Amino acid sequence: MSTPPEEPTVDDKPPAPLLTLSDGLGPVIDTPAGLADVVDRFAAGHGPVAVDAERASGYRYSARAYLIQLRRDGSGTALIDPTMVGEMGALQEVIGSTEWILHAATQDLPCLSEVGLHPGSLFDTELAGRLLGYPRVGLATLVETALGQALRKEHSAVDWSKRPLPEPWLEYAALDVEPLVALREAMRAELDEAGKSEWARQEFDFLLGFEPTQRAEPWRRTSQLHRVRSRRGLAAVRELWIARDTIAAHRDVTPSRLIPDAAIIAAAQAMPTDRAALLATPGFTGRGASRHAREWITAIREAAALGEDELPARNARNDGPPIPRAWAEKDPEAGQRLALAKEAMTELSEHVSVPTENLLTPDTMRRVLWTPPDAAASDLVTAVGEALNGYRARPWQVELTAPLLAEAILSARAATA
Incomplete structure (x- = not known):
């Protein structure tokens, strides 16, 4: 027997219309001549500049930008490959004095600074959402809430160092800057209405001086470190972490692709000192484990040879108050x-x-x-x-x-x- 369809409830809402590119998808700018054209286009535009950057987090060691997206009224959208176009001083001269609109600015400012791009002022839509009390401040949520449109997010964790970049990825990247100007206008009006515009201004000005935190002992962020009880074991974690980080930086791969944190913890507990024992340790599987077995064993042996006064303290150094x-x-x-x-x-x-x-x-x-x-x-x-x-x-x-x-x-x- 068939079941009649459910009656819609008062909470049911039709799905938001999908956000699409108003100007279509242009080519990736990957030559100095192409960048010069972008400079001319954005010099002729008006108003703030929407800015975003894509990194290869989870694939590469570096936090460099592999794609930069820009959009401005009167200029359209530009997708720039910063690894190919060369020096960006001319672009900085054009957009550096205008307001930038970013989402979660602290994620992108360091890699943009690395290629010579620095905002003179900015508007951070994620931070604006926090000041306005939005329970969720992801870009897709804010676009749907404030603008009534749905934003696809299916390519957020892909390897942006891949070349050539697939067209669906490029469309996703362009869509990330498509709504930012309108979103900024809507959120600015909300900030004015809530009496929080001055709060936002102070926060945005503060972000202009943002620099990533440099941790004194970054190896202590190894997952499951609490399972290592002895100071000698902590020394092994430290030496293995440093060895992995050095190799990862040289090869420009994310460290966990060589060996996972779980492997470091297991080795610090077992302290294997030869290749066979090392590769029998949980987590030491795959090419990264075997290819660099000599470096892993050397790190463990160095930890084993340290004097008592050279071993790390059980707890991290802390210049602040207790927990x-x-x-x-x-x-x-x-x-x-x-x-x-x-x-x-x-x-x-x-x-x-x-x-x-x-x-x-x-x-x-x-x-x-x-x-x-x-x-x-x-x-x-x-x-x-x-x-x-x-x-x-x-x-x-x-x-x-x-x-x-x-x-x-x-x-x-x-x-x-």
Whole structure:
């Protein structure tokens, strides 16, 4: 017996129309002459420039850009192969003084800077979404929510170092900049309406000086490191990680394609010292494991030969406060400060519809609360604000959060007096 179709519910909505390229798909610009034409086109355009870049994350060691997408009203869209076109000074002269629109700018600014492209000002649609309280801030979600169109994302994790690039990939890349100008206009209007335009301006200006964090001991980010109990084993992890990183950089492949983190952990536990034992260790399979077996064994032997004073500490060096769960034991008043501040920040986040981590980075909040300013109650808000300024908090963040942190400090002080 057939079943009648379900009645649509009030929540059912027709699918959003698929975003398409308004100007069609042009050729990839891969010659100096082609780049000169792009420079002329974008010099004749008007308004901000939508910018995106594609890297080969998961395939290559470097974070270089393998494709740069630009779009501007009056100029159309350009897909540029930065590995082929040569020096980009002329393009920088044309677009460097105008506003760039990017999505998740911190992902693309370093690789764009590497080829000599630097914005004079910018608008980050992902960050704008966070300031506006959007629960999800991926580009496809924002385009559908703000513009009512669907954006395909099926090629987001492909190997952009591949040549020639398939046409479907190029269409995907062009679509990433197609809606950015309209999206920026819609989100700018929302920021104005919410009274958050100045917050956004300060955040976008701050991004102009963004530089990726350089970790002191990057090998400690090896997955499952906690399974290695001894300092000697940690030394093996370190030496294997360094050997893998060196080889990966030389070959320009992502490190995990040589051997996975799980293999490093297994070798640090078993400490194999010959090829047969190494290749019998879990994770040491495939070409990367066997081809570089000598380097892996050398790394393990070097770790085994280290003196006790040369072995790494069990825990990472840390110039900041202890981990939050240890505060109450190490300093009860500090633990109280942190608990009160977290509660107040959560309430503020809900009130202004901004995630707590965008109101103030957790690291900044913890540093100020672990060693609060030594100031009288009447001067504490100002003193906390100065401390926040020292950690590069923006003025809008200081205005909102300094009173809350000061209140937490005073309340904890009174409760433990």
